[in-house]
Amino acid sequence: MSKLARVQMSPSGPSFSELVLGYWRMGDWERTDQQHLGFLEQHLELGITTVDHAHVYGSNPSCEEMFGRALKLAPALRDKIEIVSKCGIELVAPNGPSVNHYDSSVGAIIESVETSLRRLGVDHLDALLIHRPDWLMDADAVARAFEQLQVAGKVSHFGVSNFTSSQFQLLQSRLDGSLITNQIELNPLHLESIADGTLDYLQQVRVRPMAWSSLAGGRIFTALEQSARRVRKELEAISDELGASSIDQVIYAWVRQLPSRPVVVLGSGNIDRIQSAIDSIKLTLSRDQWYRIWVASTGEGVP
Amino acid sequence: MSKLARVQMSPSGPSFSELVLGYWRMGDWERTDQQHLGFLEQHLELGITTVDHAHVYGSNPSCEEMFGRALKLAPALRDKIEIVSKCGIELVAPNGPSVNHYDSSVGAIIESVETSLRRLGVDHLDALLIHRPDWLMDADAVARAFEQLQVAGKVSHFGVSNFTSSQFQLLQSRLDGSLITNQIELNPLHLESIADGTLDYLQQVRVRPMAWSSLAGGRIFTALEQSARRVRKELEAISDELGASSIDQVIYAWVRQLPSRPVVVLGSGNIDRIQSAIDSIKLTLSRDQWYRIWVASTGEGVP
Amino acid sequence: MSKLARVQMSPSGPSFSELVLGYWRMGDWERTDQQHLGFLEQHLELGITTVDHAHVYGSNPSCEEMFGRALKLAPALRDKIEIVSKCGIELVAPNGPSVNHYDSSVGAIIESVETSLRRLGVDHLDALLIHRPDWLMDADAVARAFEQLQVAGKVSHFGVSNFTSSQFQLLQSRLDGSLITNQIELNPLHLESIADGTLDYLQQVRVRPMAWSSLAGGRIFTALEQSARRVRKELEAISDELGASSIDQVIYAWVRQLPSRPVVVLGSGNIDRIQSAIDSIKLTLSRDQWYRIWVASTGEGVP
Numbered sequence: 001m002s003k004l005a006r007v008q009m010s011p012s013g014p015s016f017s018e019l020v021l022g023y024w025r026m027g028d029w030e031r032t033d034q035q036h037l038g039f040l041e042q043h044l045e046l047g048i049t050t051v052d053h054a055h056v057y058g059s060n061p062s063c064e065e066m067f068g069r070a071l072k073l074a075p076a077l078r079d080k081i082e083i084v085s086k087c088g089i090e091l092v093a094p095n096g097p098s099v100n101h102y103d104s105s106v107g108a109i110i111e112s113v114e115t116s117l118r119r120l121g122v123d124h125l126d127a128l129l130i131h132r133p134d135w136l137m138d139a140d141a142v143a144r145a146f147e148q149l150q151v152a153g154k155v156s157h158f159g160v161s162n163f164t165s166s167q168f169q170l171l172q173s174r175l176d177g178s179l180i181t182n183q184i185e186l187n188p189l190h191l192e193s194i195a196d197g198t199l200d201y202l203q204q205v206r207v208r209p210m211a212w213s214s215l216a217g218g219r220i221f222t223a224l225e226q227s228a229r230r231v232r233k234e235l236e237a238i239s240d241e242l243g244a245s246s247i248d249q250v251i252y253a254w255v256r257q258l259p260s261r262p263v264v265v266l267g268s269g270n271i272d273r274i275q276s277a278i279d280s281i282k283l284t285l286s287r288d289q290w291y292r293i294w295v296a297s298t299g300e301g302v303p
Numbered sequence: 304m305s306k307l308a309r310v311q312m313s314p315s316g317p318s319f320s321e322l323v324l325g326y327w328r329m330g331d332w333e334r335t336d337q338q339h340l341g342f343l344e345q346h347l348e349l350g351i352t353t354v355d356h357a358h359v360y361g362s363n364p365s366c367e368e369m370f371g372r373a374l375k376l377a378p379a380l381r382d383k384i385e386i387v388s389k390c391g392i393e394l395v396a397p398n399g400p401s402v403n404h405y406d407s408s409v410g411a412i413i414e415s416v417e418t419s420l421r422r423l424g425v426d427h428l429d430a431l432l433i434h435r436p437d438w439l440m441d442a443d444a445v446a447r448a449f450e451q452l453q454v455a456g457k458v459s460h461f462g463v464s465n466f467t468s469s470q471f472q473l474l475q476s477r478l479d480g481s482l483i484t485n486q487i488e489l490n491p492l493h494l495e496s497i498a499d500g501t502l503d504y505l506q507q508v509r510v511r512p513m514a515w516s517s518l519a520g521g522r523i524f525t526a527l528e529q530s531a532r533r534v535r536k537e538l539e540a541i542s543d544e545l546g547a548s549s550i551d552q553v554i555y556a557w558v559r560q561l562p563s564r565p566v567v568v569l570g571s572g573n574i575d576r577i578q579s580a581i582d583s584i585k586l587t588l589s590r591d592q593w594y595r596i597w598v599a600s601t602g603e604g605v606p
Numbered sequence: 607m608s609k610l611a612r613v614q615m616s617p618s619g620p621s622f623s624e625l626v627l628g629y630w631r632m633g634d635w636e637r638t639d640q641q642h643l644g645f646l647e648q649h650l651e652l653g654i655t656t657v658d659h660a661h662v663y664g665s666n667p668s669c670e671e672m673f674g675r676a677l678k679l680a681p682a683l684r685d686k687i688e689i690v691s692k693c694g695i696e697l698v699a700p701n702g703p704s705v706n707h708y709d710s711s712v713g714a715i716i717e718s719v720e721t722s723l724r725r726l727g728v729d730h731l732d733a734l735l736i737h738r739p740d741w742l743m744d745a746d747a748v749a750r751a752f753e754q755l756q757v758a759g760k761v762s763h764f765g766v767s768n769f770t771s772s773q774f775q776l777l778q779s780r781l782d783g784s785l786i787t788n789q790i791e792l793n794p795l796h797l798e799s800i801a802d803g804t805l806d807y808l809q810q811v812r813v814r815p816m817a818w819s820s821l822a823g824g825r826i827f828t829a830l831e832q833s834a835r836r837v838r839k840e841l842e843a844i845s846d847e848l849g850a851s852s853i854d855q856v857i858y859a860w861v862r863q864l865p866s867r868p869v870v871v872l873g874s875g876n877i878d879r880i881q882s883a884i885d886s887i888k889l890t891l892s893r894d895q896w897y898r899i900w901v902a903s904t905g906e907g908v909p
Contacts, residue, residue: 100604101594135497138562139506166500170507194741197772203745204776259744291707301706403907404897438800439896441865442809469803473810
């Protein structure tokens with residue numbers, strides 16, 4: 001049984017486990033607090049120590065709250081995990097926003113972190129990410145919020161999510177420390193960040209992306225459009241060639257081979273699938289295989 | 304009655320009034336020189352000291368010429384205003400160009416400024432902008448032209464208009480001083496510069512954009528396409544919520560709240576509308592309101 | 607009869623002839639080794655000393671091999687020419703790749719150069735270009751390969767081809783020396799690099815592009831779509847106005863007038879056409895003429 005390595009997210013950044021457990025769907029798992037704890041202990045045992053949350057994941061209760069209840073049953077685990085959470089999305093609510101929008105003001109960032117800490121029942125986050133690029137983002141204000149949170153010991157490191165290179169560079173220009181990641185949507189049906197320069201820039205500054213939606217929210221298994229059919233077919237063929245146990249193993253390997261070295265965020269609550277993802281670490285696609293998936297997705301050969 | 308603040312355009316740049324009076328349609332106002340002077344005195348009284356011209360605005364006579372005639376009636380006003388003009392567009396003309404094109408050669412820049420100075424009857428411009436990005440722009444040549452004009456005391460500061468970030472960075476790389484602005488098209492029906500990184504970069508280098516066409520040339524009031532209808536409806540609703548006197552007030556506030564802090568160029572010759580624009584300085588949209596206009600324009604919620 | 611100037615490709619880079627002879631179609635010329643040598647001697651006599659190859663040009667025999675055989679007949683010519691070649695494309699082959707793809711690994715780069723040297727029968731390349739941006743490009747690995755090749759005396763200078771600005775900057779960030787060129791597709795029917803910032807950045811860092819496909823692979827003479835018809839018509843009119851001998855002369859002048867100063871790669875094996883290209887060096891389009899071609903291609907006037 002493989003065990004996971006740890007990776008450094010940026011030159012002076014923290015170490016995370018090479019795969020991250022994303023808890024955004026934990027509300028669907030229909031588990032008791034004790035069961036959630038059991039799952040957490042299982043993936044910790046396998047080496048996945050980094051967990052991914054966000055202020056907006058789940059409602060009544062929020063995912064952070066559910067996770068916090070499980071953690072309360074075994075408080076000593078706090079020091080064995082890295083908790084990432086995100087702030088900055090405001091969702092439509094009765095007596096609240098009338099459209100979903102973003103808020104990266106000092107007050108919103110700090111309030112969001114306070115809420116996350118309270119829900120999780122912890123005194124600090126290992127990393128806080130700005131969840132979405134906010135057209136109203138005043139980078140100086142974000143920098144002030146980050147500094148307050150760091151000085152107060154409430155957040156150790158900072159990053160972003162779904163940012164373009166220009167947004168990343170803008171925010172970075174106001175910070176003393178380095179942003180530790182840009183968590184982006186990335187899978188064989190979603191190639192934008194590969195082609196638009198986002199990953200080029202992250203490789204340049206040696207910041208590792210986190211890849212969310214590696215399985216395209218399940219669409220990679222089910223979507224009917226031609227590109228998805230072609231990709232599925234190639235994934236199945238390559239899975240056979242490599243002796244992989246499933247096409248998701250091939251996908252994880254495909255994402256991880258990108259030279260910016262993305263850290264994959266897994267969304268499953270099934271420990272067998274998690275184990276399978278960990279086992280995929282040993283897989284390496286040939287360049288021919290990697291590009292077969294690219295060509296299947298784009299529908300045309302490379303020039 | 305509100306009075307306008309002054310704002311610094313870039314770290315070592317000049318101060319302009321927070322709203323700028325654009326004179327590109329003054330030919331349509333059908334006024335005498337004395338009436339033009341009266342209007343200038345009125346908006347100066349309200350705190351709008353910065354006026355925006357361009358070599359190509361108006362013909363027979365040009366807007367610069369009309370403005371110069373008015374200014375000649377009260378020459379002491381010259382020192383109380385900041386005159387911005389632009390160069391680099393060559394328009395189709397009998398015995399002239401056969402297609403509209405751009406010219407940012409040393410000769411064209413200097414000749415354009417000489418013409419502007421002669422028409423305006425002044426000895427210097429406070430700022431000169433390259434009106435459009437010229438595919439043939441030799442940045443070294445532009446830098447030489449700028450230096451000659453500055454040494455001769457004919458232009459105090461330099462900027463650009465309608466430039467992308469890469470064009471801006473190219474020209475900046477050849478200059479000792481900082482470009483003071485990028486004057487761009489920006490309104491709720493024209494979001495490109497917000498999403499394509501232009502404003503990210505300006506915020507990063509702390510250069511304030513000037514926003515032209517804030518009312519989309521009037522289309523914001525009249526256009527029939529779905530996006531314009533949706534935007535108009537939201538503007539009206541928000542105007543009511545804020546107790547604004549008109550939807551243009553809401554638009555100016557919407558533009559000004561962008562974190563790159565655009566300076567709005569007003570195109571009206573009606574002093575009541577100018578006063579209304581000045582009064583809009585006190586308006587602040589909530590983030591929910593700001594994003595309602597964004598969503599109305601794009602036709603989809605933010606992700 | 608004009609003779610060609612030499613140009614420096616980048617601030618500390620090598621000098622190339624102002625026009626480059628591209629040998630990618632030499633297999634179609636159906637010549638003996640002696641005839642190939644004769645052609646080489648002719649264009650050298652005219653001042654075209656730089657020749658452009660790539661690992662993937664031609665097969666059975668490769669273009670490099672054909673060129674090597676000709677060069678073997680007059681080995682003293684090696685020191686009078688600059689040989690550029692490219693690596694990194696893997697083509698579909700029986701028992702080889704199943705899709706065309708890219709490979710910029712250390713091993714692939716070095717093996718490609720060794721093959722090129724063997725085929726050409728020379729001990730070094732004057733410049734090696736990465737042929738296409740490889741989504742799997744590990745810039746540190748490329749830098750290591752470049753260093754090994756330079757230390758071994760096998761390649762003097764390095765560049766890229768078909769790279770975006772972000773890819774160029776990524777690779778440059780890992781190198782001590784400057785990339786000497788970005789060889790890009792550029793002609794009046796292919797304007798992307800002009801508008802997308804690629805040429806802005808090259809001008810900024812004073813690296814001269816090489817322009818491949820200046821005649822759009824011949825489509826500029828034959829294509830039936832409206833834009834090609836319009837462009838052809840303008841080229842013909844301007845050819846008359848300038849007293850040029852052919853529209854390709856106008857095209858070369860049009861490309862060369864871009865302020866990033868592209869070096870045109872000629873693809874013809876006909877010495878009369880080469881002479882004609884050299885004669886075009888003396889042509890200068892007015893800005894009006896330059897923009898007429900732009901407008902003909904895009905189908906709309908500039909804003």
